[in-house]
Amino acid sequence: MASVYKRLAHAAVNTFLAGTFPPFFKLKRALMASCGAQIGKNVRIVGPVYCSGKLVIGDNCWIGKNFTVNGNGTVEIGDDCDIGPEVTFETGGHAIGAAGRRAGEGRNFVQRVGKGSWIGGRATFVNNAVVGESSVIAACACVTGVLPANCLAGGVPARIIAFLSESGEKLRLEQKAEKARTDSDCSDISL
Numbered sequence: 421m422a423s424v425y426k427r428l429a430h431a432a433v434n435t436f437l438a439g440t441f442p443p444f445f446k447l448k449r450a451l452m453a454s455c456g457a458q459i460g461k462n463v464r465i466v467g468p469v470y471c472s473g474k475l476v477i478g479d480n481c482w483i484g485k486n487f488t489v490n491g492n493g494t495v496e497i498g499d500d501c502d503i504g505p506e507v508t509f510e511t512g513g514h515a516i517g518a519a520g521r522r523a524g525e526g527r528n529f530v531q532r533v534g535k536g537s538w539i540g541g542r543a544t545f546v547n548n549a550v551v552g553e554s555s556v557i558a559a560c561a562c563v564t565g566v567l568p569a570n571c572l573a574g575g576v577p578a579r580i581i582a583f584l585s586e587s588g589e590k591l592r593l594e595q596k597a598e599k600a601r602t603d604s605d606c607s608d609i610s611l
């Protein structure tokens with residue numbers, strides 16, 4: 421019975437309540453909470469949402485469309501986070517098995533987003549993963565392992581691109597520019 425209710429509640433969030441119409445946000449919070457998710461105050465869930473794991477979202481977050489939590493692990497999102505569209509948390513996985521079946525023993529993972537962070541569209545989390553507070557994850561990144569607070573990270577797997585100042589400036593870019601100039605000295609290459 422509970423699973424039928426859960427299906428109906430998700431169906432409502434994912435169909436006629438989906439979108440950014442402000443009066444629906446409160447109802448979507450209540451429906452998600454009634455399905456076992458922990459949803460903070462003033463969270464705005466665009467929907468559709470798919471969630472098979474444990475989900476904890478802090479206050480004042482934005483959850484973009486097609487937010488997906490696959491597997492039976494845990495996703496914890498701190499206060500004041502913005503999650504772009506199509507972000508996926510792969511909270512399940514396997515140990516690498518023997519040749520006959522490489523997807524070995526099942527694993528559940530914990531994936532955390534520190535408060536104040538922004539996760540770009542289509543980012544994917546795999547294995548145990550932590551994004552430190554006030555960080556930015558670039559669109560399409562694959563986040564695994566631990567990323568520190570106040571960083572901009574991107575790519576597959578996500579690596580630190582820059583650190584961010586309190587006001588949002590990217591730090592250490594001059595050093596990167598200097599390195600790029602050195603790296604691009606191709607005078608001894610003939611085509």
Ligand SMILES: CC(C)(COP(=O)(O)OP(=O)(O)OC[C@H]1O[C@@H](n2cnc3c(N)ncnc32)[C@H](O)[C@@H]1OP(=O)(O)O)[C@@H](O)C(=O)NCCC(=O)NCCS
Nearest residue numbers: 503504505539540541556557558559560561574575581596
């Ligand atoms: C990460 C992001 C915010 C950076 O934007 P920006 O401040 O204008 O910075 P820049 O474009 O100057 O990029 C800074 C560096 O990050 C790199 N970068 C930018 N986006 C990247 C991405 N998606 N993946 C990998 N690297 C990326 C740039 O190549 C650049 O590297 P360099 O310093 O070696 O040249 C932006 O690229 C992004 O991904 N935004 C998310 C957009 C989104 O998901 N929108 C949906 C609604 S929330």
